[in-house]
Each structure stands twice: as C-alpha cells, then as structure tokens.
Amino acid sequence: xxxxxxxxxxxxxxxxxxxxxxxxxxxxxxxxxxxxxxxxxxxxxxxxxxxxxxxxxxxxxxxxxxxxxxxxxxxxxxxxxxxxxxxxxxxxxxxxxxxxxxxxxxxxxxxxxxxxxxxxxxxxxxxx
Numbered sequence: 424x425x426x427x428x429x430x431x432x433x434x435x436x437x438x439x440x441x442x443x444x445x446x447x448x449x450x451x452x453x454x455x456x457x458x459x460x461x462x463x464x465x466x467x468x469x470x471x472x473x474x475x476x477x478x479x480x481x482x483x484x485x486x487x488x489x490x491x492x493x494x495x496x497x498x499x500x501x502x503x504x505x506x507x508x509x510x511x512x513x514x515x516x517x518x519x520x521x522x523x524x525x526x527x528x529x530x531x532x533x534x535x536x537x538x539x540x541x542x543x544x545x546x547x548x549x550x551x
Contacts, residue, residue: 428463428472429496433537434483436460436475442536443473446513447498487538491518495532495540503529503545515541 433439440462443449448467455461461476473496477483486494500506503521510533511517518540519532527547535541 426471428474430474430476431539432478432481432483433475433539434477435537436462436477439475439535439537440464442514443475446510446515447541449473485538486540487534489540491532491534491540491542495542497542497544499549500529500531500543500545503531503543506543507531507533510541510543 437460440449440451440454443464444451449464450467451462452465452472453461453463455476459476459478461474464473464475466472507517507521514536515533516536517532518534521529521531523529529545531543533541533543
C-alpha cells in the first residue's frame, strides 16, 4: 500500500490551498466546489497529497489548541533557517524554534495561518 493523501477539515480550503501552493511548492491536483470546496494538493515530488476541505457535516478541529505532537505535517528542508524566515513573512507562526536531534537533524515547528502544525526537517542523513 502507498499513501495517496491525508485529509484535513479546515475553515477555508481555497485560501489554504492557495497558501500551500505559493509557499510550500504544492500544486492543485483536483479542485471541487460546494459544499466542501475540496482541494487535493500534490507535493513537489508528485508522490503525496493533502486534501483540504470544509465538509458541513463535520466540525473543524481547533488545530491551534492541539499540541503539534498530536498532528503535524513534516516537510524536508534544505535550509531550515531560510525557510523559517520566508514562511514567517508569509503568515506562518512559530510553534517551536529550531532544535537539533541526537541524530543531527535540525527540526522546526511552525503553524500555518490556519493553526495546522508544519514541521521543517533538515536531515543529517536522508530517511526517504
């Protein structure tokens, strides 16, 4: 089995999709209209997608109230410090500043403008 996508119920899937395209290198693989305005967002490698939607049958989680350890989206970064500065200028917020793991990886936890935790990882040695 291979993961196709992870789905997130968000308050404004259209704006979230636009932000992920502009700032994280995603592209829109499929877009839908009412009622959910679903956006399937393909990563830059074209191998994994995130679905952002707003379904009227489900409540939107309060991502900001959740610890980033409960849920986060992790992205490979070749320069955590530069990506940190760029994403903060684009509206992300700092959740946990850069730290280095025992394996030598640099990790940073931000929150996108909708409160969803996004982790940037600069690996000492690639894992995938």
